[in-house]
Structures are given as structure tokens and as C-alpha cells.
Amino acid sequence: xxxxxxxxxxxxxLDLAAHDALLDILxxxxxxxxxxQKNRPQGMGYFDFVMSEVHGLRIKELMDEKAAGRKxxxxxxxxxxxxxxxxxxxxxxxxxxxxxxxMEEVENYLPRNTCALIKSAFGxxxxxxxxxxxxxxxxxxxxTCDGKKKAYETLKNLVQxxxxxxLPQVKSTEGxxxxxxxxxxxxxxxxxxxxxxxxxxxxxxGIEIVNNKRKAIYRLSALRKADPAPVxxxxxxxxxxxxxxxxPVRFTESVNSIxxxxxxxxxxxxxxxxxxxxxxxxxxxxxxxxxxKFPWIIETSGAVIVGEESCVGERGTRNLTDSTGSxxxxxxxxxxxxxxxxxxxxxxxxxxxxxxxxxxxxxxxxDGVILYGLQFCQPYLMEAMPVEKALEKKNIPxxxxxxxxxxxxxxxxxxxxxxxxxxxx
Amino acid sequence: xxxxxxxxxxxxxLDLAAHDALLDILxxxxxxxxxxQKNRPQGMGYFDFVMSEVHGLRIKELMDEKAAGRKxxxxxxxxxxxxxxxxxxxxxxxxxxxxxxxMEEVENYLPRNTCALIKSAFGxxxxxxxxxxxxxxxxxxxxTCDGKKKAYETLKNLVQxxxxxxLPQVKSTEGxxxxxxxxxxxxxxxxxxxxxxxxxxxxxxGIEIVNNKRKAIYRLSALRKADPAPVxxxxxxxxxxxxxxxxPVRFTESVNSIxxxxxxxxxxxxxxxxxxxxxxxxxxxxxxxxxxKFPWIIETSGAVIVGEESCVGERGTRNLTDSTGSxxxxxxxxxxxxxxxxxxxxxxxxxxxxxxxxxxxxxxxxDGVILYGLQFCQPYLMEAMPVEKALEKKNIPxxxxxxxxxxxxxxxxxxxxxxxxxxxx
Numbered sequence: 001x002x003x004x005x006x007x008x009x010x011x012x013x014l015d016l017a018a019h020d021a022l023l024d025i026l027x028x029x030x031x032x033x034x035x036x037q038k039n040r041p042q043g044m045g046y047f048d049f050v051m052s053e054v055h056g057l058r059i060k061e062l063m064d065e066k067a068a069g070r071k072x073x074x075x076x077x078x079x080x081x082x083x084x085x086x087x088x089x090x091x092x093x094x095x096x097x098x099x100x101x102x103m104e105e106v107e108n109y110l111p112r113n114t115c116a117l118i119k120s121a122f123g124x125x126x127x128x129x130x131x132x133x134x135x136x137x138x139x140x141x142x143x144t145c146d147g148k149k150k151a152y153e154t155l156k157n158l159v160q161x162x163x164x165x166x167l168p169q170v171k172s173t174e175g176x177x178x179x180x181x182x183x184x185x186x187x188x189x190x191x192x193x194x195x196x197x198x199x200x201x202x203x204x205x206g207i208e209i210v211n212n213k214r215k216a217i218y219r220l221s222a223l224r225k226a227d228p229a230p231v232x233x234x235x236x237x238x239x240x241x242x243x244x245x246x247x248p249v250r251f252t253e254s255v256n257s258i259x260x261x262x263x264x265x266x267x268x269x270x271x272x273x274x275x276x277x278x279x280x281x282x283x284x285x286x287x288x289x290x291x292x293k294f295p296w297i298i299e300t301s302g303a304v305i306v307g308e309e310s311c312v313g314e315r316g317t318r319n320l321t322d323s324t325g326s327x328x329x330x331x332x333x334x335x336x337x338x339x340x341x342x343x344x345x346x347x348x349x350x351x352x353x354x355x356x357x358x359x360x361x362x363x364x365x366x367d368g369v370i371l372y373g374l375q376f377c378q379p380y381l382m383e384a385m386p387v388e389k390a391l392e393k394k395n396i397p398x399x400x401x402x403x404x405x406x407x408x409x410x411x412x413x414x415x416x417x418x419x420x421x422x423x424x425x
Numbered sequence: 426x427x428x429x430x431x432x433x434x435x436x437x438x439l440d441l442a443a444h445d446a447l448l449d450i451l452x453x454x455x456x457x458x459x460x461x462q463k464n465r466p467q468g469m470g471y472f473d474f475v476m477s478e479v480h481g482l483r484i485k486e487l488m489d490e491k492a493a494g495r496k497x498x499x500x501x502x503x504x505x506x507x508x509x510x511x512x513x514x515x516x517x518x519x520x521x522x523x524x525x526x527x528m529e530e531v532e533n534y535l536p537r538n539t540c541a542l543i544k545s546a547f548g549x550x551x552x553x554x555x556x557x558x559x560x561x562x563x564x565x566x567x568x569t570c571d572g573k574k575k576a577y578e579t580l581k582n583l584v585q586x587x588x589x590x591x592l593p594q595v596k597s598t599e600g601x602x603x604x605x606x607x608x609x610x611x612x613x614x615x616x617x618x619x620x621x622x623x624x625x626x627x628x629x630x631g632i633e634i635v636n637n638k639r640k641a642i643y644r645l646s647a648l649r650k651a652d653p654a655p656v657x658x659x660x661x662x663x664x665x666x667x668x669x670x671x672x673p674v675r676f677t678e679s680v681n682s683i684x685x686x687x688x689x690x691x692x693x694x695x696x697x698x699x700x701x702x703x704x705x706x707x708x709x710x711x712x713x714x715x716x717x718k719f720p721w722i723i724e725t726s727g728a729v730i731v732g733e734e735s736c737v738g739e740r741g742t743r744n745l746t747d748s749t750g751s752x753x754x755x756x757x758x759x760x761x762x763x764x765x766x767x768x769x770x771x772x773x774x775x776x777x778x779x780x781x782x783x784x785x786x787x788x789x790x791x792d793g794v795i796l797y798g799l800q801f802c803q804p805y806l807m808e809a810m811p812v813e814k815a816l817e818k819k820n821i822p823x824x825x826x827x828x829x830x831x832x833x834x835x836x837x838x839x840x841x842x843x844x845x846x847x848x849x850x
Contacts, residue, residue: 110810111806111827113800113803113806143595146571146572146803146807150807151807153773153775153807154807154811164773166594166597167594169591169592172591174606175591177599177602178599178603182599345575348574348577348578375538376803378803379571381536382572382575383578384536385534385536
């Protein structure tokens with residue numbers, strides 16, 4: 001794809017040699033991890049295509065939108081309300097992270113003991129290899145964890161257009177007030193950026209597009225309750241990852257179309273792995289493209305992943321936004337209510353998350369839960385310990401894993417995962 | 426001191442054998458680090474006595490206060506307003522931390538990669554060796570960093586009486602509103618605990634006692650501008666540490682009395698180290714008793730510490746509370762204003778801190794700044810990188826150190842400190 005898009009990447013200021021190297025690694029990783037899978041649904045062809053064009057055709061589309069006057073907004077977090085962005089005819093995209101890049105340079109800006117996700121986001125910027133970041137008219141940071149909130153202070157000097165959104169730490173009356181003020185402030189900023197005044201019809205349309213996207217991915221999730229599982233965890237994760245990048249209407253159609261196929265598979269008792277394959281629920285830190293290492297280890301070790309309790313997964317997509325309001329104020333309240341339910345570990349306390357993990361483990365008939373944490377991600381690593389104890393009390397087998405994006409220690413990880421799968425068989 | 430207080434410690438539920446071992450280590454550390462210093466002011470005798478009785482006589486006093494109906498409130502942070510506590514005739518004490526204790530047990534509750542301060546607080550609880558914690562009628566946690574806020578969720582199950590205070594992350598209108606709500610809620614909780622209604626006179630008295638304590642420690646700080654420095658950094662740190670434990674009125678008198686002595690020393694050009702000894706400002710994470718390792722390394726390597734930009738130091742004691750208000754509401758506003766100025770690294774952005782570091786470096790005629798960070802303390806470690814760059818731009822020599830409470834790697838630390846001192850000589 002390199003040749004077709006060279007001029008575009010050059011105009012975005014990418015480091016072409018580094019970017020080619022990245023695409024090579026990405027392509028090879030995709031080949032080895034995704035295309036090597038057996039019994040994939042045909043509908044995954046769409047997602048294979050999207051991934052093969054993730055820095056190509058999709059960026060071309062964004063550039064065309066920009067040429068037509070639409071704005072592109074980049075985000076690092078599920079707390080940035082896509083409803084508001086779409087209401088202003090703008091496009092929201094997830095920003096690159098999920099692989100180590102330019103780490104030596106990154107460590108001039110961030111302590112080595114920073115989580116891989118944050119270091120990766122800086123690496124993509126410093127290495128000049130993220131066309132999403134470079135094409136964004138606004139980059140939204142959010143005060144979630146200490147790592148991110150302090151990192152944005154530095155990122156502010158590396159990009160032109162960082163907008164920082166404050167977030168509450170407690171789900172109190174004051175916490176909700178803060179989210180309300182911040183979402184209205186964000187709405188104003190998006191209106192200013194786009195030159196479009198968000199009215200009831202526009203906001204309603206934004207809500208409906210995002211709700212439909214959520215309904216589709218939820219439909220996909222629900223189909224994974226079947227045994228044999230009709231789709232691999234890797235492929236379902238990919239759909240959840242592309243949720244953040246793709247055109248939302250097209251994405252919704254594509255997910256619904258794969259769901260039609262999976263329903264037939266289920267009728268025919270056809271799966272990606274044999275019936276009674278041990279079933280795993282993953283819970284914890286988000287897995288951004290191309291962070292496929294850990295699910296790949298699991299699914300090449302004799303188990304199938306049946307759910308992701310993660311921001312790239314049900315934590316991010318759970319809950320629709322109520323669309324019954326008839327004024328901007330009412331619809332904004334619904335947006336705020338919807339996001340205030342997200343059970344991110346930055347909240348204290350965060351009891352809903354344990355409830356959701358148990359509920360998902362039951363719904364998806366998981367034989368065990370793996371608590372996936374990125375090293376130095378304090379909120380999830382700290383929450384993992386009481387969650388582990390609580391799951392053990394409920395006799396749900398649980399394995400706690402701390403890892404990063406490196407390919408070191410894969411053997412050790414695989415050994416631990418295999419032992420866990422042996423245990424829950 | 427053991428024998429005299431054995432019954433008291435037993436009644437508090439301390440593990441006597443472990444506690445004896447702790448006191449032994451503490452006593453030996455104090456001997457080697459504090460009493461081994463030369464040219465100490467006579468007034469330090471008071472602080473030597475306080476430290477020798479820190480788990481003895483001071484706890485006896487607290488027990489006597491409790492017997493007389495006063496309440497004891499324990500805190501881990503300078504954001505807990507002592508003014509409000511004193512206004513309800515209660516006593517605020519800093520809770521134990523500053524040394525590794527029961528670490529194996531701690532790591533059943535907290536990830537290994539948690540900062541030493543938090544692990545230490547848990548260690549003192551799990552090891553049953555902190556009489557302050559055990560005698561407190563209320564323990565106040567605060568949502569400062571991710572590490573602490575998530576740790577309190579677990580601490581809640583280990584203690585009977587944890588009260589958690591939320592804090593803002595941004596110094597915005599909403600941030601101040603949150604602090605206001607939380608301080609009024611704290612006032613209500615303290616009133617309920619003590620059975621005392623806080624009126625104007627009471628709050629004013631609380632403000633005056635704390636202001637006087639701050640003025641005294643500020644007077645001590647100002648005297649360290651002299652060359653030769655009239656008091657060691659270790660001894661000044663000790664006064665700043667005892668600030669959190671001692672009876673505030675007696676503490677104020679004792680600090681003022683040592684200041685009288687230091688003024689005479691300055692007149693006579695008498696110091697703890699020779700004139701032109703390289704002068705260091707320490708900035709960063711707080712040093713709780715008995716975390717004296719790093720200042721001891723500095724002051725046995727040919728330099729003198731002339732200031733602490735730290736919560737146990739000027740960050741915690743800077744700024745008085747305006748006492749001109751004539752109603753509880755006005756005085757509460759003054760309390761909120763005062764604490765909202767604290768430039769802790771949990772705030773984003775936190776530009777005031779850099780200003781204060783530069784100001785202190787100039788005021789105390791520091792030859793260099795050491796940015797002291799506890800490993801895995803994300804807010805201070807992350808902020809240290811831009812602060813380091815900014816100080817370098819201003820041609821202020823700076824050394825960035827990440828460490829913990831262990832006595833390993835002391836040789837390496839000393840080598841780095843010596844090289845820095847050589848550089849700034």
C-alpha cells in the first residue's frame with residue numbers, strides 16, 4: 001500500500017522510512033496472528049481489509065472529509081463522547097498506541113516506569129508514524145489516571161492542538177457535576193472547531209449512530225455465548241478495536257453482517273474451536289491495535305476468549321445513550337448519564353466493575369477470568385488484587401497477569417497461561 | 426522506654442515483639458544518623474526527646490486526651506485541614522510510614538510496584554506497630570494520587586474507621602467547589618465524631634494555633650538562608666516531621682526557642698558545616714519518619730541541605746490561613762483558599778511548583794536542586810522530567826533521584842550524590 005499513499009503520508013509529516021518499517025511489522029504480525037487462524041468467519045474479510053488499509057484508505061477518507069470541511073478529533077479514551085463529535089459533523093478516531101515505538105526518545109519525556117499504553121502514544125508521536133494523530137484537528141486528553149494526566153502536560157508541548165478534559169474520581173453528586181461541566185465545555189469546543197451549532201436533531205442523530213454501533217457490537221458479543229464459540233476472541237477483539245477507527249455507519253453494517261453469518265454458524269453448531277474448549281474472560285486494561293500478544297497466547301494455548309471486560313470491549317461499549325429527550329439539554333443529560341456509568345478503575349470506589357466481571361463470566365459461561373494489567377498501570381493493577389480475592393471467594397478461577405507490549409518473556413507468559421487453562425479444563 | 430508503656434501498647438493491640446524490634450531499629454538509626462552529627466544546636470535536645478518518646482510519652486498524652494473525651498484523628502496527607510480538627514478540640518496526628526515493615530504481608534494487598542510510602546503505611550498496620558493508627562478515632566484518607574486512592578479501598582477493610590476525602594485534580598472553579606464541599610463534609614464529620622459544634626471562635630482558635638506553628642517553622646526555614654547554615658538539613662527535616670506529631674502549641678514554642686539560638690549562631694557566624702559548604706535544595710516526595718536515608722547521604726557527602734520543597738517541608742507549611750473572617754463561613758472560605766494553593770503534583774497542570782522551586786533555590790542560595798522521587802510515585806516522577814528541563818534552562822544544576830526506603834544501593838546513591846556535589850562546588 002506504501003506507494004499509493006506516500007504523498008499523503010509525506011504531507012502529514014510522517015517519517016516515511018520509520019512508517020514503512022512499522023507497516024511491515026504490523027503486516028507481518030497480522031499475518032502470523034490473524035490470518036494464521038483457522039475457521040474464521042467470512043465476514044472477517046471486511047475487517048482484514050480495514051486493517052490492511054488502517055493507515056491508508058481510512059486516512060485518505062479522513063483527508064477527504066477534511067477537504068470537505070469536516071473536522072477530525074482524536075481521542076485516547078472511551079470518556080470522549082462520540083455523540084457530541086458526530087453531532088457537529090466531525091469524526092472521532094482513536095489515536096495510535098499498542099506497540100513500542102521510538103522508546104529511547106520516549107524516555108526523554110516519560111519515566112521508564114510508565115505504562116506501555118502511554119509510552120506508546122508518545123512513541124507514535126515522537127517517531128512520526130501515526131497518521132491519525134497528525135491528521136487530527138483536535139486531540140483530546142482526559143484526566144483519568146495519574147500517568148495520563150501528567151503525560152498530557154508534556155504532550156501539550158509536542159502537539160499543536162491538545163484539549164484536556166477533566167474527569168471525576170468519585171461517582172458523587174460533585175463528580176457528576178464536574179462531568180456535566182466538562183461535557184458542555186467539550187460541546188462548546190467542538191462547536192467552535194467545526195463551526196456547527198449542535199441542535200436537538202444533530203445530537204439525536206449522533207446518539208443514534210453511536211447507539212447503533214454499540215448495539216451491533218453487543219449483538220456480536222452475545223453470539224459468543226454459544227459453545228462452540230462462533231468467532232475467536234482475537235477476531236472479536238479486532239472488531240472492538242476497529243470500533244474506534246472506522247466510519248461508524250459502515251462499521252455497524254459490517255458487524256451486523258458478520259453477526260448474520262455467526263447466527264448460521266451457531267445453528268449449525270460450527271465454531272472456531274471444538275465444543276468444550278476452555279472459555280476465558282479477559283478483564284482489565286485496554287488492548288489497542290496492534291497489541292494482540294496476550295489473546296494470541298491464550299488462543300494458541302488451547303482456550304478461547306469469550307469476552308473482554310475492557311475499554312476496548314464491553315466496558316467501553318456497554319450502555320446505550322437514552323435518546324428520548326427532546327431538547328439539547330435533555331439529550332446532554334442522557335449523554336452524561338451514560339458515560340458516568342463507565343466503571344473505569346480510576347473511580348474510587350469502583351464496585352460496579354466486580355459486578356460486571358461476575359455477570360460477564362456467567363453470561364459468557366467463562367471457565368476462568370484472566371485479569372490483564374499493563375505494568376505500571378496503577379488503577380487496574382491495584383484494583384486487580386481485591387477483584388482477584390472476590391472472584392476466588394465466588395469460586396471463579398482467576399489468573400492475574402502484568403505485562404507490557406514487548407515480545408520478551410512470551411515463553412514465561414505462555415507457560416502460566418497453559419497452566420491456568422489446564423486447571424480450568 | 427519499652428517497659429513503661431508495655432501495657433498501653435498491649436491495650437492498643439500492638440505486636441509487642443515486632444514493635445520492640447521496630448523501636449530498636451529506629452533508636453539505632455537515630456543514634457547513627459542524628460546523634461552522630463556535629464555542632465548541633467542545643468535546642469535540638471527537645472526534638473531528640475520527642476523522637477525518643479514518639480511511640481511512648483506522645484501516645485500516652487493522646488491516650489490521656491482520649492480519656493478526657495478528646496478525639497484523635499490520623500492523616501496521611503497535608504490536605505487534611507488541622508484547623509478544623511483543632512476547632513473541635515480534637516488532635517490531628519500524621520500516621521506512620523517511612524520504613525519498610527511486614528513487606529511480605531503488604532504484597533498480599535498491594536502490587537509490588539506501589540510506592541514505598543503507601544506500602545509502608547500498610548506495613549505499619551499489618552505488622553501492628555503503629556500506635557498512632559491504633560489510637561485514632563478516625564483515619565482520614567484522601568484521593569490524591571492513584572496509588573493512595575486505590576489503596577484506601579483496601580485499607581477500608583483493614584481498619585474500623587476510615588473516612589475518605591475526595592480532592593480535585595485541576596485548580597478550576599469546579600475543583601475549588603469540590604474542595605469546598607469536601608471540607609464542609611469533613612467539618613460535619615469531625616463535629617459528629619467530637620460532639621462539638623464548630624463556631625467562629627473555635628475555628629479562629631484552630632486557625633491561629635496552626636498559623637503560629639507554620640510561622641515558627643517558617644522562621645526556622647528563613648534562618649537557613651545564612652552561610653554557614655546554622656542547622657543541618659537533617660535536623661530541620663526532623664522539625665518538619667515532628668510538625669505532624671507533636672502537640673502544636675508546645676511544638677511552636679520549641680521551634681521558636683531553637684530559632685532564638687540559631688539567630689545567635691548566625692550573629693557569631695557559627696554553623697553546622699563550614700562556610701561555603703555546597704548548598705542543596707531537596708524537592709519532591711515527602712520524607713516521613715524514619716526516612717532519613719537520603720538527607721543523611723547528602724550531608725555525609727560534603728553538602729548541606731538548606732530547604733525542602735516537599736509536603737514534609739515548605740509545600741506543606743507554606744501559606745497561612747487568613748484569620749480576618751468573622752463568621753464560620755468566611756473562615757471556612759479562608760481555610761479552603763489556603764489549601765487550594767498547595768502545589769502537589771496531583772494537580773494538572775501544576776505550574777506553581779516550578780515557580781516555588783526556583784524561588785526557594787534563590788532564597789536559600791542553593792547551589793543545586795535534587796529532585797527526590799519515590800519509585801512508582803507517578804505524579805512526582807512524571808513531573809520531575811519537565812521540572813528538570815526547566816531548571817536546566819535556568820542554569821540551576823539539578824539531579825533527579827528515584828529511590829525507596831531500602832538500604833540497598835546506598836553506595837550507588839552516594840556515588841551519584843558525591844558526583845553532583847563535586848559538580849556544584
